[in-house]
Amino acid sequence: MQDLERDLAxxxxxxxxxxxxxxxxxxxTRLARPPTGHRPVRSAVAGALVALASIGLIFVGGLLVDLxxxxPTGHRPSAPxxxxxxxxxxxxxxxxxxxALAVLAGAAAVGLKHHRKAQKPIRxxxxxxxxxxxxxxxxxxxxxxxxxxxxxRYLIIGLVVAVLLxxxxxxxxxxxxxxxxxxxxxxxxxxxxxxxxxxNDGTAARALMTEDGAVLxxxxxxxxxDALRSTIDTMGDFTVEPVGDLVIYEGVTGWHVASPDExxxxxxxxxxxxxxxxxxFHETWRGGS
Amino acid sequence: xxxxxxxxxxxxxxxxxxxxxxxxxLVAHFGTERGREATAEALAYGWEHWERIRSMQNPAGxxxxxxxxxxxxxxxRTVFPDVPHHSDPIVEPGLPRAMARLSSRQRSAVVLVHCFxxxxxxxxxLLNVSVSTVRNHLDRGMxxxxxxxxxxx
Numbered sequence: 001m002q003d004l005e006r007d008l009a010x011x012x013x014x015x016x017x018x019x020x021x022x023x024x025x026x027x028x029t030r031l032a033r034p035p036t037g038h039r040p041v042r043s044a045v046a047g048a049l050v051a052l053a054s055i056g057l058i059f060v061g062g063l064l065v066d067l068x069x070x071x072p073t074g075h076r077p078s079a080p081x082x083x084x085x086x087x088x089x090x091x092x093x094x095x096x097x098x099x100a101l102a103v104l105a106g107a108a109a110v111g112l113k114h115h116r117k118a119q120k121p122i123r124x125x126x127x128x129x130x131x132x133x134x135x136x137x138x139x140x141x142x143x144x145x146x147x148x149x150x151x152x153r154y155l156i157i158g159l160v161v162a163v164l165l166x167x168x169x170x171x172x173x174x175x176x177x178x179x180x181x182x183x184x185x186x187x188x189x190x191x192x193x194x195x196x197x198x199x200n201d202g203t204a205a206r207a208l209m210t211e212d213g214a215v216l217x218x219x220x221x222x223x224x225x226d227a228l229r230s231t232i233d234t235m236g237d238f239t240v241e242p243v244g245d246l247v248i249y250e251g252v253t254g255w256h257v258a259s260p261d262e263x264x265x266x267x268x269x270x271x272x273x274x275x276x277x278x279x280x281f282h283e284t285w286r287g288g289s
Numbered sequence: 290x291x292x293x294x295x296x297x298x299x300x301x302x303x304x305x306x307x308x309x310x311x312x313x314x315l316v317a318h319f320g321t322e323r324g325r326e327a328t329a330e331a332l333a334y335g336w337e338h339w340e341r342i343r344s345m346q347n348p349a350g351x352x353x354x355x356x357x358x359x360x361x362x363x364x365x366r367t368v369f370p371d372v373p374h375h376s377d378p379i380v381e382p383g384l385p386r387a388m389a390r391l392s393s394r395q396r397s398a399v400v401l402v403h404c405f406x407x408x409x410x411x412x413x414x415l416l417n418v419s420v421s422t423v424r425n426h427l428d429r430g431m432x433x434x435x436x437x438x439x440x441x442x
Contacts (some may be wrong), residue, residue: 005431007380007384008384008400011404012405014370015404018321022308022332024301027332030329030333031333031336124337127337
C-alpha cells in the first residue's frame with residue numbers, strides 16, 4: 001500500500017524538471033512573433049467546413065421536402081394526387097434561405113475572425129508608439145498594413161463561395177420547380193382522364209390519349225381506338241381514380257406513373273406530343289379482378 | 290508617466306518573483322508543456338499591458354486567468370509526463386493519467402498543495418476563491434485519485 005501524498009510530492013519533482021522556468025527571452029520571443037492572422041490552411045479548412053455544412057443543409061432540406069411529400073424525384077413515391085404539390089416551393093424557399101444565410105454567416109464569421117486577428121499587431125503597435133517604450137522587442141517592425149489586406153482576401157473568397165453556393169441553390173430551385181410543373185401536368189391529365197371515364201365520355205378520354213393509346217382492363221382484354229371509345233361510352237358506372245400516392249419515373253419512353261393502393265394499382269405510360277401530355281397506355285389491376 | 294526603464298525593471302522583478310508561482314499554477318491546470326506555453330503567453334500579455342496590470346491588487350492572479358484563456362485557445366489534452374522508469378523513490382505509474390482525469394480545479398488544488406508545497410491559503414489567493422473551497426477541491430480530488438488508483442492509500 002503506497003502513500004498517495006508521498007507519491008504526489010515525488011511527482012512534483014518530475015513536474016519541476018519537465019517544466020523549467022520561463023525566461024524573459026521567451027517572453028520577448030512571443031512579443032516579437034508575427035501575427036497569427038494569416039493562416040491559409042486553417043482558413044481553407046474553415047471554408048471547406050462551411051461549404052460541407054451548406055451541402056449537408058441542402059440534403060437535409062431535400063429529405064425534409066420528401067418527408068412532407070412534395071418533391072417528385074423520379075423514382076420515389078411523391079405527392080398524393082390531391083393538393084400535395086402546393087407546399088413544396090414554400091418549404092424549399094425556407095430551406096434555401098436558411099442555407100444561404102448559414103453560408104453567409106459562416107463566411108462572415110471566418111472573415112471577421114481573421115480581420116480581428118490581423119488588426120491585433122496594429123493595435124499593439126499603436127499602444128507601443130504612444131507609450132514610447134524602449135524595450136528591445138518594441139523596436140522590431142510590426143506587421144505592415146498589407147497584412148490586413150491579405151487577410152481580407154479570405155473574407156472575399158468566403159463571399160465568392162457564398163455567392164456561388166447561392167447561385168447553385170437558385171439553379172437547384174429552378175430545376176426542382178420544373179419537376180413540380182411536370183408532376184402538376186400529369187396530375188391534371190389523370191384528373192381529366194378520370195373525369196372522362198366517370199362521365200362515360202369515350203371521345204374525351206380518347207382525346208387525352210395518343211393515336212395508338214390502349215387500355216388493358218382487369219379482365220385481360222386490351223381496348224384501343226374506336227373499340228375503347230365505345231367501351232367507355234357503354235361502361236356504365238365505372239371510375240378511374242388513382243387514389244394512392246403517385247410514383248412517377250421518367251424513362252426513355254416518357255413517364256411511367258403508378259398509383260398503388262391496398263386494392264391494386266393503376267399504371268400509365270404518359271408521353272409528350274407537340275407540347276401536350278397524352279396517355280399512351282393505361283393498365284388497371286385490382287386484386288382478384 | 291513612468292519612464293520605460295523603470296517599467297522594464299519593475300516588470301523584470303515581477304517576473305522573477307511571480308513566474309515560478311504562475312508556471313506552477315498553469316502546469317497544474319494544463320499539464321507541463323501546455324502550462325509552460327500558457328505561462329510565457331501570459332507574461333507576454335503582462336508586459337504588453339504592464340502599466341495597467343502593475344497597479345492591480347493581484348497581478349499574478351490576473352495573469353493566471355490570462356494564461357487559462359490562452360491555454361483554452363489551443364485546445365489539447367491535458368498531459369502530464371509519465372513517471373520515469375526506475376524512478377527512485379518508486380511512484381505509482383498511473384498517477385499522471387489519474388491526475389489528468391480530475392476536474393481542473395481539483396487538479397490545481399491537488400498539484401499545487403501536494404506537488405508544489407503550496408498552502409491552501411496561497412492556492413485560494415491565486416484562484417480567487419475561499420480557503421474552504423480550496424480544501425473541498427483538495428479533499429474531493431484526493432478521494433477521486435485514491436478511487437482511480439485503487440490500491441494507493
